């Protein structure tokens with residue numbers, strides 16, 4: 001590793017105390033910027049593989065950074081980026097081999113018609129461009145998106161992100177955006193419990209077909225249907241079999257294009273396939289990729305068919321993106337894709353994912369608070385509930401677990417989903433068996449303690465109810481106070497993490 005000594009010096013020379021860092025951040029960084037563990041944030045000064053280290057050298061097992069795909073500061077990625085930076089970094093209006101090689105490798109991983117790339121700097125930019133391509137090709141405006149979806153922070157993609165615009169202070173949904181239900185068979189509109197023998201894929205695709213029909217009746221059609229191939233912000237959702245086939249067919253019949261957002265779930269994370277859309281046997285018209293592609297460096301891409309790219313060219317308006325496709329970004333993306341293959345990280349995701357799912361399902365047998373365990377590869381969700389039969393989301397429990405995992409066990413997990421009660425795992429792909437066991441041991445401790453706490457709380461509540469029934473004013477206190485304190489303790493656990 002060429003930089004080892006400078007790297008250690010740079011860590012050692014972090015002069016600010018943590019409290020000064022917090023003060024400066026509070027003063028100069030917009031408060032709207034999300035901060036993990038806001039009441040006790042982490043100051044991370046170094047990363048290596050699946051670990052991050054704070055300013056005191058404490059090691060955290062990282063189960064949430066799907067961006068550091070091949071591992072934090074992978075030496076090959078660092079070397080590729082540094083070498084290219086020391087050689088030339090300019091824009092893609094000049095010929096460069098890293099650019100074309102990156103496009104060749106990326107498209108070689110996709111089904112045949114997806115052979116043309118546009119390089120960008122982020123997932124938001126990728127989805128923004130994907131929308132432009134679709135609107136230009138179809139000459140239509142309307143977009144179908146899924147409930148709870150997040151597609152980025154630019155105005156254009158915030159408008160198709162119910163995850164954001166449905167928040168209390170969110171902006172209003174534009175008329176040209178149509179929201180279809182999130183295909184969540186555990187907690188969504190059509191569940192496997194309420195519809196045990198139904199074709200849930202068809203049921204969830206029907207509202208999309210209905211939107212298409214209404215749009216056609218109005219003579220407007222649709223420009224695009226955009227969806228994450230597995231919805232991460234929705235709470236690690238695996239759509240039911242046949243869903244995307246049926247949805248894509250309906251959209252295509254209405255003359256629209258299908259955009260697969262693989263910003264979180266691409267590059268082998270799902271283990272069985274390189275792209276998550278492949279698990280449903282569909283071929284999108286446009287694919288957006290980013291996050292893992294740069295392993296922490298800002299690079300993304302839109303991949304599409306020659307016809308769609310040609311229509312964009314035919315507008316006569318040239319596409320230029322100053323940093324999109326610069327040689328440094330492309331050298332890094334090339335290194336990432338090479339490492340995924342060389343180190344067998346997709347297979348690793350497959351094997352470890354199966355292990356994690358098996359072990360978490362075992363935990364579900366033991367702990368009533370686990371309502372559902374789902375996932376594919378190293379993309380796993382564990383849904384916590386307060387009533388398993390009623391599938392009642394337990395948001396407080398999820399926050400409590402996230403916080404305790406960090407404070408006590410130094411394991412970083414996050415919570416998400418419409419009720420923020422799904423514990424999410426999407427670690428760097430170099431996560432190993434030992435790491436899985438470390439997570440499982442810590443998680444088991446949390447569930448055990450949580451269950452004990454909850455039992456104590458219900459006992460306290462029962463005692464309070466009983467004593468209030470027989471006691472007059474003034475003496476009721478103890479049991480009720482204990483309960484109130486415990487509730488406050490739960491409430492103090494900030495809304496901790498959203499790992500978008």
Ligand SMILES: Cc1ncc(COP(=O)(O)O)c(C=O)c1O
Nearest residue numbers: 122123124150151152263264500
């Ligand atoms: C599914 C999905 N799409 C798009 C984006 C936007 O990517 P970026 O933050 O790189 O702009 C995100 C970011 O979290 C995402 O999760």
